[in-house]
Amino acid sequence: MxxxxxxxxxxxxxxxxxxxxxxxxxxxxxxxxxxxxxxxxxxxxxxxxxxxxxxxxxxxxxxxxxxxxxxxxxxxxxxxxxxxxxxxxxxxxxxxxxxxxxxxxxxxxxxxxxxxxxxxxxxxxxxxxxxxxxxxxxxxxxxxxxxxxxxxxxxxxxxxxxxxxxxxxxNLSGNFEANVGSVIEDVVQTVEELKQVSLTLDELARTTTDKTTLVSQAADQASSNSAGVASASEELSSSIREISSQVQVSSKVSREAGAKAQMVTQAMHALREQTNAITKVTEFINDVAEEINLLALNATIESARAGEAGKGFAVVASEVKNLASQTTRASEEIGSQLMQIQKACAESEEQVSQIAETIDNLNQAVESIAAAVEEQSAATNEIAQNVNVTSNAANQVRDNIGMVAQGALQTTDSSRAMLNATEQLSNKTTELRTQLDRFLSEIKAA
Known part of the structure; x- marks a missing residue:
């Protein structure tokens, strides 16, 4: 000093x-x-x-x-x-x-x-x-x-x-280094975390884009399938309507056939009654013919006894006998034919009964088919409605997936932009750390 x-x-x-x-x-x-x-x-x-x-x-x-x-x-x-x-x-x-x-x-x-x-x-x-x-x-x-x-x-x-x-x-440099340095370290860590988040977001966005593409394709396929099912349902509905119409016709025809079979049964029953009556008449004729034949036989015997006087009477008796024999044969033939007719009538009546029973079964089957067709028609209509709903839903899914895909693409672009920004921020943070160290060194050297 x-x-x-x-x-x-x-x-x-x-x-x-x-x-x-x-x-x-x-x-x-x-x-x-x-x-x-x-x-x-x-x-x-x-x-x-x-x-x-x-x-x-x-x-x-x-x-x-x-x-x-x-x-x-x-x-x-x-x-x-x-x-x-x-x-x-x-x-x-x-x-x-x-x-x-x-x-x-x-x-x-x-x-x-x-x-x-x-x-x-x-x-x-x-x-x-x-x-x-x-x-x-x-x-x-x-x-x-x-x-x-x-x-x-x-x-x-x-x-x-x-x-x-x-x-x-x-003091300022110490506080600045302690506070700002800590902040910079936090920023560096945050930037690194943000970088990882950006990478994860970019990966998720790419995965979402891939998934949305698959879902969009599936939605297109579902829409196409729904259109096919709708077309098939319409054809099925048309077929069911045609079947229903045919079933109604069949039901009408079977009912008419049943009625006609009933009429045939009644006719065959009446025919059998008539043949029975004819049989009784032929039996009566046969009995008369036998009586006539006996009378002709007696007349022949008596004419033989009369000799020449009885020849003419014998001729008449012979003719009567022949006629009685022919009547007997005819009545027997008629009886045989009547028996065959009765047999045929019985068989026909049995077959007609079977036919009538079959027609009844057919009517029941037709009614069942009609009920099933009606149920199938209702189910087909419901299927058509569901197909339309499914088709609309598939179209909405396709549209929404398109929006999701667009959003995923935008997210991809944004995540990549954010990733670039975080990389730039990381570089700037490193540069800031360097400048801060240089600044503090200059302050300490001042």
Whole structure:
């Protein structure tokens, strides 16, 4: 410190003559200081930036006393370690209270000018010779001392400000590194997670696109199948309607056949009754023929007994006998034919009964078929409705799947864009980390 003091004094040309001059005018300067300082504090009160730092008169008195003691060191020429410590305290105080150097320099100018004015009046009013030289020596000595004082005070002020700035920068850099560095690490981790999410999203989007393609194809196939089923259902419905119509015709025909079979049965029954009656007549004829034959036989016998007289009667008896025989044969033939007719009638009646029974069964079957056809028609209509619903649903699925596919494609594009953005963000984050480390290094090196 002594070396710095000596170098600064040598640079400002503060020598023994300067110190002697200051000591010579010390009584007058010390005497003028109280009034000069009063004027100074009255003067700075006009500027709140400076005067506002003194909250009450006690603070002003304390500042005045410190300044007087410091000026006494200057006028005594005591430029030693205690003087340096005093001027450094001033510099630290100015830095602590935030007094800018402009107020310090201006204040020093005000006080110095007022001291010179006070002492110059004394020189002018006295009977000394070479008053101008004395005044010039005083001004030179005061300027040198004031410059030395300001040099130390402002250097101390700047050093303290620099120390505070470095401390603040150190704290800021530490906090910045701790907070921003942590944020950057979080950002890096988040970017990496976002990158993985983007990759997963891209994979899911591609899978969704593939699946939607398959579903769209299945929907198209379902729609096509539904159209085929609808067409087949329509053909089936048409066939069922035709079958129903034919069944109705068949039912009508079978009912008519049953009625006719009933009529045939009745006719065959009547025929059998008539043949029975004819049989009785033929039996009666046969009995009459036998009686006639017996009578013819008796007549023949009697004609033989009569001889020639009975020949004519014998011829008639013979003819009657022949006719009776023919009648008997005819009645027997008729009886045989009637038996065959009765047998045929019985067989026909049995067959007609079987036919009637078959027709009844057929009617029942037709009715069952009609009921089944009606049920099938209802089922077919329901199938057609369901097919239409299925076809519409398939078309909606196809349309919706198309929208899903489009959304999946957009998601793929977005995920890839996000992936590119995350990669760029990752690169920028790495660059930011590098710049941050460089910035902190520069701050620490400042």
């Amino acid at each position: 002594g070396h710095q003091l000596n170098e600064r004094m040598r640079f400002l040309e503060i020598n023994e003559e300067t110190i002697a001059c200051l000591r010579h005018w010390k009584p007058m300067i010390d005497e003028a200081l109280p009034s000069v300082l009063n004027a100074f504090y009255a003067h700075i009160a006009q500027w709140p930036e400076a005067g506002g730092m003194f909250k009450n008169p006690g603070m002003i008195d304390q500042a005045k006393n410190a300044q007087i003691q410091h000026w006494k060191k200057i006028t005594a020429g005591e430029f030693d370690e205690s003087y340096v410590a005093s001027v450094r305290r001033i510099g630290h105080t100015h830095n602590r209270i935030g007094l800018e150097p402009r107020w310090y320099i201006g204040g020093y100018g005000f006080i110095t000018n007022r001291i010179i004015e006070k002492v110059s009046h004394t020189i002018r009013d006295g009977f000394r010779k070479n008053r101008a030289v004395e005044r010039a020596d005083l001004i030179t000595a005061l300027n040198k001392a004031v410059m030395l004082d300001m040099d130390f005070a402002i250097s101390t002020y700047l050093e303290a400000a620099k120390d505070e700035r470095l401390s603040l920068l150190g």
